[in-house]
Amino acid sequence: GIQVEQSPPDLILQEGANSTLRCNFSDSVNNLQWFHQNPWGQLINLFYIPSGTKQNGRLSATTVATERYRLLYISSSQTTDSGVYFCAATSGGYNKLIFGAGTRLAVHP
């Protein structure tokens, strides 16, 4: 199966800063999902993004069809953005999500 690597593993920001999270793959992927795990452990689906670019408020997710990586942009970060961001992808005929290890984000006031 594919390998999913996320970078950076840890990120510390001041409130108001922008950031880019990256998700690398060992092979081409069919679709990608981004999740946010809040400090209470709840997992929220941020984006389901088979292709193109999606935006949801201050967050946006992009795909580059010929590249084996995906990006998540967070603009004007807030303390409530803190937590762990996971990307997960399917590849080939295997329709089950493979998760990366996550990027742990801490936003300080």
Place this chain on the structure above:
Amino acid sequence: NAGVTQTPKFQVLKTGQSMTLQCAQDMNHNSMYWYRQDPGMGLRLIYYSASEGTTDKGEVPNGYNVSRLNKREFSLRLESAAPSQTSVYFCASSDHEAQPQHFGDGTRLSIL
């Protein structure tokens, strides 16, 4: 709508005890999944059910069994708990395979 509901939220077991984790979804989804999350790692798929009446192994199925009781409910059973199964267990559902997955709040399980 409650979404995906998991019970219990916390549980402590002794090695060798058995236990069933319950999961129910009210979104009329076809596919359901059980994952485990260990410290510093992403989620790993234990078992899944692509549709009512079917179940299949994921990445880490050893030591677990599942039952898709009906379209709403998907349970995970530990027949003889081991300390290596200490983890946080998440249930998820999606309309179909490879569609957006929605997660329950997790069950924190400790095995002594």
